[in-house]
Amino acid sequence: MNASNGPIARLSGLVKRFPMGRGHFTALRGIDLQIMPGEFTGVVGPSGSGKTTLLNIIGSLDTPSEGSAVVLGRSIGELSHKQAADLRNHHIGFIFQTFNLLPVYSVYENVEFPLLLLRKPAEERRKAVLEMLEWVGLSDKIRSRPSQLSGGECQRVAIARAMVKKPGIVLADEPTANLDADNSHHILKTMVRMNENFGTTFCFATHDEKVIRYLRRKILLEDGRVTKDETVKKPRLRRAGT
């Protein structure tokens, strides 16, 4: 599974249907898409357009109804629960709209958790966690609990947790929805820097203009279909005071 040789994710004729009453609701209608290593891309569209469903399939949290989704060389539809968990464990990081930190654990422990699942040695874990907390600017909060942090700080912890295992791809579902403009730009800049430094692929699901401005590739999703897929040569990054 060498992501550098091909796309991180390759979706072909992807259809996703959900049962609804006696019939079903089609959330994705024949998506053909490739996400290449190192991209800073986003699936953009209004609510109900299928963004989260698409991210869930790429993140091996859900399976296609038709078509194929190959992520990091693995066909999502053919993975067992355990194999899917293994794929997420090793190669995929998640960032959520509501942060979803584990409330009873400290900042340090939240970030450490993915490494515990990977059975990394204690010293390696410590080094990686401290490095990542430094990246997100929370070295002074390692003993704090999530309830003692602001929303922006919580999301920075969530970014550190997603990045600490150096995944192939980070999937971020509306990561700025609960943040104010300053915090949104702060965490987006952090993610841009991480993308540039570690080469980690970022894929967003968003309809937030603040996020869209940072994307280098915008995939417009409407009613379950890709209606536009454009690469932005130079993202319109935030200027001071805006």
Next chain:
Amino acid sequence: MIRFLIKGLLRDRHRSLFPLLTVTAGVTLTVFFHCWLGGVFGDIIDYNARFTTGHLKVTTKAYAREADLFPNDLALFGVDSLCRRLQDQFPGTQWSPRIRFAGLLDVPDENGETRSQGTAVGLAVDMHSAGAPEIGRLRIDQSLVRGTLPESRWEMLISDTLAVRLGLEPGETVTLVGTTMNGDMAMRNFTVCGTVRFGIAAMDRGAMIIDLEDCREALDMPDAAGEILGFLPGESYDPIEVSRIASTFNDPFAGVQDDFAPFMQRLEDQGGLSEMIAYIDHFSGLLVFVFVLAMSIVLWNAGLIGGLRRYGEIGVRLAIGESKGHVFRAMLAESVCVGAAGSVTGTAVGLALAYWLQVKGLNIGSFMKEASMVMPLVLRARVTPTAGVLGFLPGLFSTVLGSLLAGIGIYRRKTAQLFKELEA
């Protein structure tokens, strides 16, 4: 990873403290009520064994049919040789002949005229042979209120209540008026050497206790006894052993039609005790079942609520890459830890409460004045080794079952659905 999970468990009171308190409460009640029921019913059986039934009882077949009437005309003869035979055949078991009888006690004044009179139920046991195990078995020495134990012939102990009613003091003489085993009138003077209180309403209302040999002579029952009581070694009841002894003894007499042929009964064959023993067994089982069920429902609900509350955590753990099986196993391991801790705490508290009630007892004497049943007036719990482990059954089972049922939700939902609910 284990340390990480333990930290979470300890820090999250909804996952640890509250289930722990629930389990502790349930296990405490289970252990306490088990000890309480075991103590009360055990004492009733024990008192019945000591005073009326023995673990085994040999009578004639006819006597067994009418035992409630004290039919001494149907008593066993050749009791001494029969006791020796029983001792040879079933070594270790103690065999004690007794005579139960009823009579009138007449208290004379200084002129020999009747000063007072009263009916009494009599029990004649061996009180003068070496060791006299019946004194200890009936706890006569511990029950003495006034006077002394019989030290010579023709001495009598009577219940303290009866002595007060008749205005008797130790050292005074009474005349026992009864019937011989042949139906003739029997009269004999006895010296009241002491008064007793057993804490058993049926005995304390009006009982007299005399030596077996005195009774035989007074009631014209040479080498006879109404019944021979058998007690297993250690005075502890073993239903399998008594069944073996009874069937071994009775088999040779199975086809004998003679009403005076000896017949051995087990404790549970007498006075409806079999129903009581079955009741204890069933009630103990029912008690454990009810607590397991109730606690399972409570903990299931707690588990479900906890599970719902932990959707966020579970969803994140799944997203990060923990497998459903690992999450499920971790939840079960947590429930085993909580169940074990709650069981240990609940057992300790339950045993402590039971021990307190074993020592202090609950006096029900005021409710038992008219009782004819042989049962103690002070009800006590009894701490047994079984009680030390019994609570673990509902404690562990219900927590694991609760988590199991709650955890099934994880398996039944698709990961994406869990996620959706997590985001909701």
